[in-house]
Amino acid sequence: MLRLAFLLILFVTMPQQERVRSYGTGNEGVVSRSGPDYNGTVQSDGPNYTADGQMKMPERYREWIFLTSGLDMSYDHAAAMVGHSSFGNVFVNPSAYKAFEKTGTWPDKTILVLEFRGAEGASSINKQGKTESQELTGVEVHVKDAKLDGGWGFFEFDGDAPAKVVKRPSSCYQCHENHAAVDTTFVQFYPTLLGLAKAKGALSPAYLKEIGSAGTTK
Amino acid sequence: MLRLAFLLILFVTMPQQERVRSYGTGNEGVVSRSGPDYNGTVQSDGPNYTADGQMKMPERYREWIFLTSGLDMSYDHAAAMVGHSSFGNVFVNPSAYKAFEKTGTWPDKTILVLEFRGAEGASSINKQGKTESQELTGVEVHVKDAKLDGGWGFFEFDGDAPAKVVKRPSSCYQCHENHAAVDTTFVQFYPTLLGLAKAKGALSPAYLKEIGSAGTTK
Numbered sequence: 001m002l003r004l005a006f007l008l009i010l011f012v013t014m015p016q017q018e019r020v021r022s023y024g025t026g027n028e029g030v031v032s033r034s035g036p037d038y039n040g041t042v043q044s045d046g047p048n049y050t051a052d053g054q055m056k057m058p059e060r061y062r063e064w065i066f067l068t069s070g071l072d073m074s075y076d077h078a079a080a081m082v083g084h085s086s087f088g089n090v091f092v093n094p095s096a097y098k099a100f101e102k103t104g105t106w107p108d109k110t111i112l113v114l115e116f117r118g119a120e121g122a123s124s125i126n127k128q129g130k131t132e133s134q135e136l137t138g139v140e141v142h143v144k145d146a147k148l149d150g151g152w153g154f155f156e157f158d159g160d161a162p163a164k165v166v167k168r169p170s171s172c173y174q175c176h177e178n179h180a181a182v183d184t185t186f187v188q189f190y191p192t193l194l195g196l197a198k199a200k201g202a203l204s205p206a207y208l209k210e211i212g213s214a215g216t217t218k
Numbered sequence: 219m220l221r222l223a224f225l226l227i228l229f230v231t232m233p234q235q236e237r238v239r240s241y242g243t244g245n246e247g248v249v250s251r252s253g254p255d256y257n258g259t260v261q262s263d264g265p266n267y268t269a270d271g272q273m274k275m276p277e278r279y280r281e282w283i284f285l286t287s288g289l290d291m292s293y294d295h296a297a298a299m300v301g302h303s304s305f306g307n308v309f310v311n312p313s314a315y316k317a318f319e320k321t322g323t324w325p326d327k328t329i330l331v332l333e334f335r336g337a338e339g340a341s342s343i344n345k346q347g348k349t350e351s352q353e354l355t356g357v358e359v360h361v362k363d364a365k366l367d368g369g370w371g372f373f374e375f376d377g378d379a380p381a382k383v384v385k386r387p388s389s390c391y392q393c394h395e396n397h398a399a400v401d402t403t404f405v406q407f408y409p410t411l412l413g414l415a416k417a418k419g420a421l422s423p424a425y426l427k428e429i430g431s432a433g434t435t436k
Contacts, residue, residue, distance in 0.1 A: 062410055063315075066284030069305060071337070072347035087287060097281075117409060119289070124397065124406045124428070129290035134409040179342065188342045191335060191352040192280055210342070 045093040046109035047143050054162035055141065055155045061113040064091040067190040071119055071130060085119035087132050090190070096144075100193060104200025105183050110144040112185060142176075142185065152176075152184055181207040263311040264327035265361050272380035273359065273373045279331040282309040285408040289337055289348060303337035305350050308408070314362075318411060322418025323401050328362040330403060360394075360403065370394075370402055399425040 045064070048056040058064075067090040092100075096110035118133035139157040148165060154172050155163040166172060173184075181188040181204060182197045188207065197203055263282070266274040276282075285308040310318075314328035336351035357375040366383060372390050373381040384390060391402075399406040399422060400415045406425065415421055 063283055065281055066307070066309070068350045069287035069307065070344075070347060070349050071289055071305075073344045073349065087289075089284070089287065091284070094281075124399075124404075126288075126291045126407070129288060131288050131291065131407050132286045132409050134412060181342075186342075189344070189349050191350050194352060 045095050045111070047111055047145055050162045054164050055143065055153075056162050057139070057157055057160045058093070058111055058113055058141065061091050061093075061111070062115070064093050064113070065097040066091055067112075067193065070189065085130065086116045086137060087119050087130070089115050089117065089132075091115070101196060104197040104202035106144050106185065108144055108146050112142040114138075114140045114142070116140075144183070178206055179210060180204060263313050263329070265329055265363055268380045272382050273361065273371075274380050275357070275375055275378045276311070276329055276331055276359065279309050279311075279329070280333070282311050282331070283315040284309055285330075285411065288407065303348065304334045304355060305337050305348070307333050307335065307350075309333070319414060322415040322420035324362050324403065326362055326364050330360040332356075332358045332360070334358075362401070396424055397428060398422060 045058075047058070050056060069090070070088045072085050073088065091113045093109075093111045096106055099107040099110075115136055116138040118135060118137055119130040120133050121130065122128070123131060141155045141157065141163070143153050143155065144151060145153065149168055150173065152173070154166040154170075156166065157163045176184040176186070180186045181194065182202050183204065187193050187197050263276075265276070268274060287308070288306045290303050291306065309331045311327075311329045314324055317325040317328075333354055334356040336353060336355055337348040338351050339348065340346070341349060359373045359375065359381070361371050361373065362369060363371065367386055368391065370391070372384040372388075374384065375381045394402040394404070398404045399412065400420050401422065405411050405415050
């Protein structure tokens with residue numbers, strides 16, 4: 001739980017060697033991306049749950065809208081990566097993205113998926129820098145759903161199996177509520193969305209206080 | 219030209235401080251993603267050219283399919299970043315992605331967009347690691363189009379203005395032809411596509427020779 005909180009707070013990529021690496025590629029499940037049509041009709045890319053309330057792994061999330069990638073993010077100046085380095089890629093379901101463009105904030109049924117992939121060094125003709133590994137090392141999800149306690153829930157997936165919600169109170173919820181730029185989400189790290197949120201006046205009081213000025217987007 | 223070649227070869231992120239930073243966010247141009255519908259109908263996400271053959275900046279490419287991100291990639295062990303660090307995000311138009319899923323290779327009218335963003339250190343509550351900057355520092359495009367000399371063309375955009383094709387011969391074309399995993403594209407760095415290409419038998423002879431075994435995907 002503590003580790004999950006850290007991961008979700010800031011996409012911290014702590015050593016993940018002990019994690020089960022049985023994730024798919026994010027491309028399985030359906031043959032074509034025929035659900036959301038981006039034309040304003042009813043979207044079908046919201047969260048799905050099992051009968052006992054666990055969230056199912058979002059299908060083909062890797063074909064959703066990419067928001068950003070981070071490398072080895074940490075809330076701690078002194079955090080050690082212990083030889084492991086990871087990219088964290090963030091995707092959002094298209095219906096939520098479309099709503100955000102209009103409003104600067106997230107609608108109900110928003111799903112933010114954070115997937116981790118190893119950051120590899122020299123491979124093929126890349127001799128320096130980092131590239132993303134084929135292997136997924138983690139998938140974590142932040143969902144806005146009025147059915148969930150507090151309106152938002154975190155889910156940490158272990159392979160493709162459904163995941164239970166992280167119960168409140170938890171440091172992950174606290175940190176998102178205290179530091180995130182928009183509606184408990186870290187839009188300050190989503191380069192194409194921060195300006196939209198600012199323009200719509202959707203930046204959180206906590207974030208505005210943190211940056212010290214309502215007119216600064218950093 | 220030389221610098222372009224290096225950039226395109228391996229997403230090398232050389233110092234870009236002198237570049238014009240007048241790019242949009244990739245979200246401009248049209249109000250909604252209403253063109254491609256992912257249902258097998260005719261797609262409208264192919265390349266557009268001016269009357270004199272320059273390529274127009276692809277609209278809303280950032281809502282296309284994300285393939286990977288890299289950090290400070292270089293073909294050169296000794297390359298110095300000179301204080302600059304960049305993410306390179308790669309997107310492909312949805313119609314090409316859909317075709318790749320079926321065939322393991324790219325159809326005509328494929329567009330691969332490589333956008334560069336600064337890799338920022340500590341900001342907000344991220345104290346370590348790297349996050350992507352709001353500012354775009356470069357947009358480069360690789361297009362498969364039978365109308366182009368050799369069937370594929372590179373375009374380096376300077377802001378949102380149309381870009382001329384990089385003429386052959388050029389080291390960028392040579393390196394892609396000599397080292398890229400699929401049809402002169404660096405699919406070895408696209409974690410969800412390399413396995414598909416291998417399964418479809420679409421890996422290039424040059425790449426298979428480079429990795430030393432037809433059965434290895436690395």
